């Protein structure tokens with residue numbers, strides 16, 4: 001009798017504590033949501049304040065104010081800073097509630113099961129109180145929690161699919177941007193190679209310029225190589241992690257679904273022995289999924305922090321932030337200087353080529369005017385359109401002028417064939433040698449004009465800023481939403497399976513009592529008549 005009562009007490013305590021755990025889990029989820037909304041609502045105000053002082057900006061300051069277990073649980077105030085270990089400890093600490101739940105569950109349910117087992121083994125089976133209401137209630141709740149577990153599994157499965165697609169998209173985008181950058185750098189390097197060969201009528205670039213080109217080219221080459229190899233390496237690694245994560249989540253969803261379903265069936269059919277085996281298995285699995293909830297909550301927080309940090313970094317170009325320690329951005333003035341220089345060189349080269357056309361190729365010299373005379377004849381070459389004016393403002397091309405990008409092809413039709421003396425023997429305005437020289441100079445001018453803005457953007461991190469803006473706009477909402485889906489799915493699955501476990505035991509017990517009572521009544525019909533209301 002005593003044993004029976006103590007069993008009831010244990011079961012009651014188990015149910016109560018389970019509900020407590022669920023309540024806590026739900027409240028954590030809601031709290032996290034609240035923090036996020038609060039974070040976005042203060043963002044505008046916070047940025048307005050920060051824009052006035054350009055000194056140093058703490059990225060995602062409000063969002064990242066979390067307790068830091070490494071610093072006696074004081075609030076961490078360093079903001080988003082991945083080189084700071086305190087950022088990581090404080091964000092990892094957000095998983096603490098789930099880890100605590102996992103621990104409590106592990107210990108508490110272990111003790112509960114142990115006592116129930118002990119009671120089951122040592123107590124005699126007699127005088128069970130069987131109540132129709134308790135039986136029906138436990139059956140209904142068991143069905144409800146099993147359905148909840150199935151819904152949770154479906155949710156988790158959908159969430160991981162969307163999360164995987166979203167992360168793969170983001171990764172692809174970043175890799176494409178890196179590919180574009182390294183390809184552009186390679187192209188710049190190629191144009192610099194052409195610049196080394198510039199030699200119009202035996203005028204070559206001075207040797208110090210040539211060596212500085214080599215210098216720059218070396219840097220550009222190594223940056224391009226590092227960028228592309230690092231990108232490929234990391235892409236493979238990250239894709240691997242993502243694929244494994246997907247597999248793990250699918251397996252977890254499937255196992256939990258299987259567990260909930262099989263446990264339900266076994267419990268309904270009263271296969272006690274197997275139910276208890278499943279309870280032990282579920283006990284460990286639920287602990288594991290609660291820990292995973294924590295892990296995904298941390299991931300969700302880090303993604304959210306990073307998105308806010310990128311946004312604030314983009315909006316505050318002058319402030320010094322933790323991202324500047326990672327990204328080698330130069331200030332705007334230096335980047336502008338690069339742009340101005342490339343424009344100037346483009347302008348000068350185009351000018352040089354234009355004057356060569358006007359003053360040499362398009363003029364008909366007498367044979368004694370060599371080297372200007374090379375028997376040029378035929379229709380006049382069109383003017384080359386200089387993309388800039390002398391003050392480096394943009395210049396509109398006149399109709400009939402050839403564009404920088406078209407000039408090489410256009411000029412080819414004005415080359416003549418040369419005889420042994422090196423002068424044109426057929427109609428034309430350029431000798432092949434002259435054409436090659438001018439095309440090389442043109443190539444440099446064209447390349448600088450095309451890639452100058454890119455280089456300046458790269459130096460000033462405008463390119464990174466626009467990439468971040470795109471990520472913030474197109475990829476962040478999905479990433480934030482689906483990490484949340486996953487951890488919410490895990491919470492639902494863990495809680496539902498946790499409660500199912502409890503009700504497997506309770507239902508199995510009620511069922512046993514029912515069967516026992518029926519048997520007892522069958523054997524002692526007069527007792528049953530006495531008991532009947």
Ligand SMILES: *[C@@H]1O[C@H](CO)[C@@H](O)[C@H](O)[C@H]1NC(C)=O
Pocket residue numbers: 052053054055318
């Ligand atoms: C803003 O930045 C500029 C250049 O970095 C600096 O000269 C100026 O003192 C800064 N202003 C404030 C208020 O920190």
Ligand SMILES: *[C@@H]1O[C@H](CO)[C@@H](O)[C@H](O)[C@H]1NC(C)=O
Pocket residue numbers: 172175176179228
């Ligand atoms: C990036 O470039 C590499 C080769 O350089 C190529 O294999 C890869 O498919 C490219 N990735 C994207 C996303 O364009």
Ligand SMILES: *[C@@H]1O[C@H](CO)[C@@H](O)[C@H](O)[C@H]1NC(C)=O
Pocket residue numbers: 180183184187
């Ligand atoms: C680099 O140059 C090649 C050929 O010159 C061109 O096809 C490619 O589009 C260029 N890449 C970039 C990023 O400008």
Ligand SMILES: *[C@@H]1O[C@H](CO)[C@@H](O)[C@H](O)[C@H]1NC(C)=O
Pocket residue numbers: 190191194408439440443
């Ligand atoms: C111009 O430079 C590009 C890139 O290096 C090269 O592919 C092209 O052949 C060059 N054209 C001429 C006419 O030198």
Ligand SMILES: *[C@@H]1O[C@H](CO)[C@@H](O)[C@H](O)[C@H]1NC(C)=O
Pocket residue numbers: 186189190193214215217218221
């Ligand atoms: C840079 O790479 C190009 C080919 O992409 C090569 O021709 C050139 O010699 C390299 N320059 C340096 C300085 O490494």
Ligand SMILES: *[C@@H]1O[C@H](CO)[C@@H](O)[C@H](O)[C@H]1NC(C)=O
Pocket residue numbers: 078081083084085320321322323325
């Ligand atoms: C980021 O953290 C590192 C390491 O603690 C620190 O040296 C650096 O100053 C921090 N950066 C910012 C912007 O706070």
Ligand SMILES: *[C@@H]1O[C@H](CO)[C@@H](O)[C@H](O)[C@H]1NC(C)=O
Pocket residue numbers: 317318332336
């Ligand atoms: C930096 O330069 C770009 C143009 O190159 C300009 O749009 C931007 O406003 C500049 N930023 C600052 C802070 O001066």
Ligand SMILES: *[C@@H]1O[C@H](CO)[C@@H](O)[C@H](O)[C@H]1NC(C)=O
Pocket residue numbers: 402403405406
């Ligand atoms: C280049 O020439 C083609 C015809 O030869 C013309 O259709 C095209 O518009 C030209 N491109 C530029 C940028 O002028």
Ligand SMILES: *[C@@H]1O[C@H](CO)[C@@H](O)[C@H](O)[C@H]1NC(C)=O
Pocket residue numbers: 375377378419423424425426427428
């Ligand atoms: C000069 O070019 C014309 C064709 O325009 C050709 O008939 C003539 O023979 C050339 N003169 C010499 C000296 O090669």
